[in-house]
Amino acid sequence: MTIGIRAENxxxxxxxxxxxxxxxxxxxxxxxxxxxxxxPGLWAxxxxxxxxxxxxxxGVIGPNGAGKSTLFKILSRVTKPTRGRLEIQxxxxxxxxxxxxxxxxxxxxENIFLCGSILGMKRRDILARLDEIIAFSELEAFIDAPVxxxxxxxxxxxxxxxxxxxxxxxxxxxxxxxxxxxxFQKKCFEWLHRSLDSQRIVxxxxxxxxxxxxxxxxxxxxxxxxLVFDGPAERAISLYLSDLGYRxxxxxxxxxxxxxxxxxxxxxxxxxxxGLDQPADTVVLDSPLRIRLDYKAPVPVKQPKVEIAFNCExxxxxxxxxTSDGTAPESLSGQGFLSFLWPQCFLTPNYYTVDVxxxxxxxxxxxxxxxxCLGFRVLxxxxxxxxxxxxxxxxxxxxxxxx
Amino acid sequence: xxxxxxxNLFRHLGHLARHRxxxxxxxxxxxxxxxxxxxxxxxxxxxxxxxxxxIFTFVFSGLAKFPSDRLPYPLFLMAGLLPWTLFSVAxxxxxxxxxxxxxxxxxxxxxxxxxxxxxLAASALDFLIxxxxxxxxxxxxxxxLTWNLLYAAPILxxxxxxxxxxxxxxxxxxxxxxxxxxxxGLLLQLWMYLTPVLYPLHLVPGDYRRxxxxxxxxxxxxxxxxxVILGTAPETGLLAWSFGASLFIFLVGYGLFKxxxxxxxxxx
Numbered sequence: 131m132t133i134g135i136r137a138e139n140x141x142x143x144x145x146x147x148x149x150x151x152x153x154x155x156x157x158x159x160x161x162x163x164x165x166x167x168x169x170p171g172l173w174a175x176x177x178x179x180x181x182x183x184x185x186x187x188x189g190v191i192g193p194n195g196a197g198k199s200t201l202f203k204i205l206s207r208v209t210k211p212t213r214g215r216l217e218i219q220x221x222x223x224x225x226x227x228x229x230x231x232x233x234x235x236x237x238x239x240e241n242i243f244l245c246g247s248i249l250g251m252k253r254r255d256i257l258a259r260l261d262e263i264i265a266f267s268e269l270e271a272f273i274d275a276p277v278x279x280x281x282x283x284x285x286x287x288x289x290x291x292x293x294x295x296x297x298x299x300x301x302x303x304x305x306x307x308x309x310x311x312x313x314f315q316k317k318c319f320e321w322l323h324r325s326l327d328s329q330r331i332v333x334x335x336x337x338x339x340x341x342x343x344x345x346x347x348x349x350x351x352x353x354x355x356x357l358v359f360d361g362p363a364e365r366a367i368s369l370y371l372s373d374l375g376y377r378x379x380x381x382x383x384x385x386x387x388x389x390x391x392x393x394x395x396x397x398x399x400x401x402x403x404x405g406l407d408q409p410a411d412t413v414v415l416d417s418p419l420r421i422r423l424d425y426k427a428p429v430p431v432k433q434p435k436v437e438i439a440f441n442c443e444x445x446x447x448x449x450x451x452x453t454s455d456g457t458a459p460e461s462l463s464g465q466g467f468l469s470f471l472w473p474q475c476f477l478t479p480n481y482y483t484v485d486v487x488x489x490x491x492x493x494x495x496x497x498x499x500x501x502x503c504l505g506f507r508v509l510x511x512x513x514x515x516x517x518x519x520x521x522x523x524x525x526x527x528x529x530x531x532x533x
Numbered sequence: 534x535x536x537x538x539x540x541n542l543f544r545h546l547g548h549l550a551r552h553r554x555x556x557x558x559x560x561x562x563x564x565x566x567x568x569x570x571x572x573x574x575x576x577x578x579x580x581x582x583x584x585x586x587x588i589f590t591f592v593f594s595g596l597a598k599f600p601s602d603r604l605p606y607p608l609f610l611m612a613g614l615l616p617w618t619l620f621s622v623a624x625x626x627x628x629x630x631x632x633x634x635x636x637x638x639x640x641x642x643x644x645x646x647x648x649x650x651x652x653l654a655a656s657a658l659d660f661l662i663x664x665x666x667x668x669x670x671x672x673x674x675x676x677x678l679t680w681n682l683l684y685a686a687p688i689l690x691x692x693x694x695x696x697x698x699x700x701x702x703x704x705x706x707x708x709x710x711x712x713x714x715x716x717x718g719l720l721l722q723l724w725m726y727l728t729p730v731l732y733p734l735h736l737v738p739g740d741y742r743r744x745x746x747x748x749x750x751x752x753x754x755x756x757x758x759x760x761v762i763l764g765t766a767p768e769t770g771l772l773a774w775s776f777g778a779s780l781f782i783f784l785v786g787y788g789l790f791k792x793x794x795x796x797x798x799x800x801x
Contacts, residue, residue: 144799203798207642210795222642230636233562235569240562247558248641276569 133184133220133299133331135205140178141213142200142355145171174200175355178214182348187332189346189363191339191370196352198335202302205333220331223249223298225290225306234278238269238288241277245292259295266317267291287314294321301325304335312392312496319344339367371444390499394428395462397486400503412507415514415525419475421504423468423486430463433491438470441483441502447523451487458491476525479510542784545791549644559651567655578662582618586611586666593731602733604762608670612758613730615660615667616689620696620750621721623656627700628707628717635801645794646787649704653696671762679764688756688767691776695749698783701790708801728754746771749778 175197182188190198203209204216206224231248232241242263246256256263264273267287269280277285290306306318322345326332336342342349342363349366351359353373359366403420404410413419421438435458437451450470452458459468484504488497549556568574586607593599594606601609630648631638638645707713728750729737737745745751752775756767 203639208638208640209798224641230640233566235566236562240565244558244562247555248637248643250555250643253554253558 133329134217135180135182135219135300135331136217137181137214138179138216139214140175140201140204140211140216141173142175142197142204142209143171143173143212173355175204175211178357180350180357180360182331184329184331186348187326187334187346189342189349189366190333190335190352191337191342191349191366192352192358195354197355198352199304200355201350201352202304202333202335205300206302218300220299221250222300222302223293223296224302225293225296225304230289232277232285232289235276237275238267238273238277238280239264241288242292245289246296249293249296250298251296263291263295266294266321268314283311283314290314290318294318294325298330300331300333302333305337312390339371343367368444389501389503390496392495392497394426395431395488395497396426397423397488397498397500397503398426399424400484400486400500402504402506410506412509413475414509414511415479416474416476416511416527419472421470421472421484423470424465425462425468425488426465427462430461431488431490431497432461433458434462434497435487435489435491435494436468437487437489439485439487440477441485442477442480442523445523447477447482453491474527475508476527477508478521478523478525479508479514480523481505481507542787545644545646545787549646552644552647555643556647556650559647560654563651563655564658567658575662578659579666581659582611582614582663582666585614585618589614589731599732600736602763605670605674608667608674608676608762609733609758610731611667611670612762613728613754615663616692616754616757617725617728617730617750618663619656619660620692620699620753621725622659623653623696624699624703624721625717626656627652627696628703628713630700631704631708631797632711632714632801638801639798645797646701646790649700649790650697653693653700667761676762677764681760681764681766684760684767685757688753688760688772691749691772691779692753692757694783695753695775695779698779698786701786702782705790705793705797708797724748724750730754746774747778749775749782751775753779 178201190201192198200209202224204211205218206222208224231245233244236244239260242260243253243256247253264270267284267290269284269288272280272284277288280288293306303322319341322332326345332345334342334345346363348361349359349363350357351366351370359369401422401424402410402413403422404413405417405419407420423436423438435451435453437449439449440447450472462468482505483502484506485499485501486503487499489495490497568577571577573580589610590607593610594601599606627649630652631645634648638648703713703717725731727745727748729745734742734745734751734755752767752771756772756775759765759767
């Protein structure tokens with residue numbers, strides 16, 4: 131049997147059947163004001179047409195509310211499309227919410243059987259893979275304890291391990307690569323790489339573009355329920371990021387961003403300081419810019435590598451790091467701060483975001499990653515004239531001479 | 534899926550049969566998690582009916598002097614309470630079987646009736662354990678067994694059919710209107726008083742009795758009691774009505790459930 135998916139004009143409409151909208155009070159209000167027009171509902175997906183064949187891995191990207199989850203729900207038959215046709219050849223396995231089927235009172239082992247059968251595995255297949263699943267989860271010592279005693283990391287590890295041993299023909303994965311600590315993430319990533327070589331179809335939803343880029347050749351870019359772009363990963367991602375970057379330009383000041391940590395070390399805040407050494411969210415072109423990282427290191431970190439990267443419109447503009455600047459600190463311990471000074475910031479007037487990476491100087495393993503931790507704006511000094519056309523991101527400092 | 538398919542019981546049951554392992558796993562889950570982290574454990578399945586019998590015997594026999602067909606009241610009561618409790622506990626826990634596991638319903642596909650079906654398993658276990666209590670009472674009061682005892686099996690099958698039908702319908706409706714959860718306790722209490730659990734059916738005046746026998750639980754409770762402790766065959770007409778009504782409720786409940794199954798994830 132060949133595995134494949136064919137969708138024609140798929141559409142999904144959410145009407146007013148939501149339970150929250152059908153209370154007695156609302157119903158009464160509707161009767162009392164019959165002239166008030168009914169709310170139109172929402173098309174979560176519209177006019178999606180695509181064909182996916184054997185061995186393809188498809189990334190699905192787009193902002194929140196673009197319809198990514200709805201698409202997965204339709205593919206996994208949890209909900210039906212309002213319009214259109216969908217043909218699926220092959221067994222679909224959704225790795226959507228890890229541990230969704232766990233019962234807190236049951237042991238890890240019992241939950242493997244339960245969760246496995248929810249995901250469509252046969253008992254004998256589960257039995258055959260039981261040791262493998264337990265080994266993958268690294269929970270040998272706790273496998274007979276009730277899962278309510280598990281930490282959230284253990285919980286997710288068990289969930290991923292079960293799902294990883296499902297072997298469906300069509301695998302749907304929604305943001306599951308951000309599971310557990312960085313070491314376990316690496317393991318999941320390797321597992322996924324291996325499984326991509328097989329004949330199956332893989333769909334991957336992620337907000338982490340490097341994952342999408344690494345794992346998928348083809349990418350769907352969804353926005354407001356429409357398939358905006360379907361094609362090579364690099365093009366889809368740069369299209370999405372430039373749309374996103376354009377919107378992100380509104381961000382100014384410290385923002386939550388995406389944080390990842392591998393151990394106790396953490397950067398607690400990232401702040402911007404201007405030429406007068408005042409906290410700021412704007413700097414003027416060609417004046418000093420300082421970024422201060424406050425850290426907490428309950429366990430001393432020896433010779434860390436600290437990197438600060440600048441982004442604009444979804445692209446990396448440049449970076450600075452302690453290794454290439456030859457100023458790596460001997461060790462970080464307790465609480466303190468690191469400060470980076472750019473004596474003459476020559477970013478062209480625009481909106482920028484900052485990523486911070488801290489890694490172990492020896493093993494190069496990431497200790498702390500914080501993407502989009504800060505947004506700031508570069509202003510033009512008075513009298514400055516932007517070049518016409520494409521100014522780029524850097525106003526390259528230099529001296530002209532004429533002879 | 535067209536409307537004709539919705540009524541196709543065999544198709545649904547075939548689909549369910551392909552997912553039987555999940556059904557068994559879910560039943561196992563219901564049973565094995567029921568008395569986890571309780572000090573008394575499975576003894577609760579014994580204590581609850583015992584306490585109910587003691588209290589009801591005191592109130593209805595001791596104070597109100599209810600007649601009990603010349604049988605000791607605790608025995609009479611237990612034989613009616615047993616099938617009733619199976620029904621009411623299964624319905625009560627089944628109502629929230631979908632809403633209580635909304636994460637599963639919204640995220641993963643499997644035949645949804647597995648959840649309400651599995652919730653029956655735990656109350657069936659309770660039933661089997663309280664059956665031991667009934668047997669103990671029967672030995673204590675020296676009740677002889679007759680071949681009519683065999684009627685208990687088909688009667689219980691009818692009861693399961695009815696329980697599943699009611700549970701399917703109410704668990705589905707509860708997804709749209711959580712009012713069901715709140716109303717159920719009240720309605721089941723009322724239903725119990727309208728079923729001859731605490732008193733024999735023949736005590737009810739004729740006009741009321743004609744209405745009472747429309748309740749499918751009437752035939753089930755009366756039939757179970759006569760087969761098990763009176764040693765007489767159940768009244769055929771009464772039991773036939775119970776069977777017909779239960780089958781009807783099951784088919785309608787299951788049909789509606791399958792009809793609306795695919796909207797569950799959007800509404801829950």
